[in-house]
Amino acid sequence: MNDDEKRQAASDEREFEDELRELLAEDAYTIRPSAAPYPQIRRRGALERRRRVAVAGAALATLAAVPAAVYGLGAGSAQGSTAAAPTPSRTATPSAPPTPSAEPDRATAALFDGITYRQARDGLEDCLDSEFTRDRPGRPGLAPPDAYAIVLAMRSTGDSNTGGDGVFVVAEADDEERSSLICRLEDGVTQGITGFPDESDEIADAGAVLVNPNSNRLFKQTVLDHGRWKLPFRWAVVGTAKPSVARVTVSYGDSGAEATVRDGRFVASGVLNEQVMRAPHIKGYDAGGELVYDSDDDKYWESTLP
Template sequence: MNGDERVDAWQGADGEREFAERVRALLTDDALTLQPSMAPYPAIRRRGVAERRRRVAAAGAALVTLAVAPVGAYALGGADRGGEGASPAVSATASRSPVPTASATPSGPSGPATDGQLLDGVTRESAVSMLEDCLGSDLGRGPHQGLGVAGEYRILLAMRSTGDSNSPGNGHFVVAARDDAARTRVICTVKDGEVAGVNSGGVAEGPPDQGPVVPDINALKLYAQSAMDRGNWKLPFRWGSIGLVDPSVARVTVSYGDGETRPAVLDHGWYIATGELDQQVTRAPRIKGYDAAGELVYDSDRDKYYMAELP
């Protein structure tokens, strides 16, 4: 190869090299031009979140429409059938949980079954007030834990109390019971606006052979004066007799002192009888219970647990 040929060959090689470099540069430029830029993730995410919220809102609106429309449509359609469509609308509303109202919460104790259980000028309001005072007093809270509040009770009896040598001063008795498992019963004594005594007890359990009528063992304070005043009772004397009664018992009678038989009131599993003595007696009230057929099923004179003679 002569000199001119070597020059041409070198130039040819350089030309190819230059051409190759230009091609690579062009390809690189094209690659950069064709490569997509990074996706704008924050913007896409914001759009996605907004879209999901829009779909959820739309779905919620659709569910509300599905829940309401059939009831309304059925009710309206039923109008042509004499208003029969109103019933499904009512039942749909009734299936919801009731909304508590002020009237749903008892504001105080339940009243007695009859007006005759509130005696000697005691009204239901004054009986409630005395019961609240008793349960809230030191006597009610101290040795008598767990008595609860007045709103849990049912007032059974309210009457005047006669003072004696053991407990001077006249006042009032309020008897109330709670319809819980222990069937708590309280006898409150109020004198001159002050709580003078609180007697309480759970009366659910008794002897296994107890009868269908169970006189309250602490009712003695309601129908007798102190043993220290034997032969010298203060008269006239208001008395009361209370106790539990089985559902099988349809009627209870009580006689005391003068021999007159009085029908007792039956009030939610309790019997209540009252009267007035004008002379002192030595025997406790006699109590009898009868079933629906009129058969005698209980007689306190045959009850070995009943103290028929006064102390």
């Protein structure tokens, strides 16, 4: 091997090591969740504790780039709109109908990509009864199943870190900790689950809007595909909003969305049709239309994507 070949080999090895380190740091349902993606938040113990109960999904398989399989959900539609209804993915094994206490969220759940309320509810039930939670005493960070309300269900675009397209289900509970849950399923089978409480009140200098750091997987693809995302890409942003916030808007590349704001929480979703290098741009307004939050001015928000 001549000198040029040796230098090229060394460069390739360093590039591989850099990608591997980024992958290990990515919040992608690993056994031991990484710190929050924002440098400033990493230094705050309050937000670190929010991540303590993330449960493994895909585990150590995240070390390998997995080719995309045959997908169960179709491509998205124009920006910011609900995608054309695809052939739904197979849902979990039929279960008992949702309890009456869970039914009110049927009217307020944000359902995209042809996913029905029943499919979303079945997916949530599978998550809460999956191998990731079934044998964990006390199921830390998780509320009882009938306490959760579906707030979002959408397709999950497969990338080099997942086996194929699937479904994301996001649910929230009105328990003491205001627990939230993000679950990813493929063909109705749970692949990963993250449960966490709302601890935004512990960040004294937080802005009027705070994106939950556990939800970054909803709006980005793996670092292995940096600059080479699979498009169109259904994305979402979820978080909390202070009482002063009446309206939240999100713009992301060529797409945008008006968030649903309810009970101090917000959720927004759209369809991205172009490769992006910058994170979603989020703005919050009060009832009079005055801007009270801009993510460009938020020290806890990382505006560029890794």
